[in-house]
Amino acid sequence: MKKLLKIMCIVMATWISTNLQAEELAADIVYLQTRWAEIKYQLPEKEQEKAFDALVSEAEKLRASHPQEAPYLIWEGIIRSTYAGAKGGLGALDQVKQAKSLFEQSITLAPDAMAGSAYTSLGSLYYQVPGWPLGFGNHKKAEAMLLKGLSYNPEGIDANYFYGDFLLDQKHYQQALQVFEKALAAPPRPGRESADEGRRKEIERGIAAAKKHL
Template identity: 25%
Template sequence: MPKLLRTLLFFSCVFLLGVWIVSANEVSDVVQEANALLATKEVPNIERAIEVLEESLYETGDDGDVLWSLAKAYLYLGDRSEDNKLKIYEQGKEYADQAITVAPDNPHAHYWLGTLIGRIGQTKGILNSLFMIKPLQEAMERVLEIDEEYADAYYVLSRLYDEAPGWPISIGNRNKALEMIEIALELDPDNPEFKVQIAKVLLSYRRKDEALEILMEAYESPEMEIDEILRADADELLAKLK
């Protein structure tokens, strides 16, 4: 190969690598910005996060992190919407499916797919919820195959075992619900959502004093002031414990 051609090829590769690095950094910044907006749990910020992520998707093409972040954003939006919940969740699921296609070993993609499957089932009604249990369980188990320390997957499995009907109808199992949420709390001991869940499970065992103690710990988290849904869930449980 002539020296001039080798030189041109070398600089072309360097240029393309530089473009790829800049693009990857830009995507990372977008995902970080979007997730900071989502952390506020406020609808205008959730909508802004969706806008930012969808603009990035249009400009840079499919990216696993952008796609699962969109799935997460649509779940957050659906949770806080009175109308069109099902449509919103289904849009989120489409993004989660795309994320898995692009990045099949990304645990976040499988996590948000599973969570959206659960929401769609709940929105459609009890019968559909039962049909969604197995796919949701499989999605969370896939998350844990990829990352065995993914605390939120244990939390979702705890809720699934806690809320699903028991055998022979479904997989409901109080002991497994407790086991899963205990693992989640070992991995993330300060998470107020996990504390609310373990308090629910402890109440089902009639361990009211323990449930109340850990629920009051959850109220100390700043997250309780941000997340109205979590706060309402905790308030409902507190009323049962008093």
């Protein structure tokens, strides 16, 4: 269950690499992504599960009010995925299954929403969730989704980070290092300073892990 415990402690989420300016997003989406980053990167780990539980409820209500708008589905999925990482254990599987469904619905509605981040988010689930019979993990599907996410946002910090982490997981260390370095060079996202700072720390850890095997 190590991968399930790891989920979205890596996940994202802000799993989202987008070129949209913060002011172009709905105010409630900006709130969700800002609150997500505060919990993930600023709260002590022991306080995160309860905080994410509350944020899941808020995200679910917002999504119910905007059922045909992909960003609301994506952000509820991201928050549920990160909540699963904070929660851990078999009880987290229900959260990642709901997240998977939300990402799939988002792709059906608008595959290019938020720079294709639903593909990146779904791909990260596929390589971190256990496979059958416990979960739906599948490395081939993971790579396909991650590459699709990169096709929408080839320079994005999250799209490159998660593909690099997948390559690290698959022991492709040299390729992982190259992708991590590209992620580290990604342009900053206005309004996402906290998320960018936290993600860069994760990238640096990934680079160090890859170099240990080279």
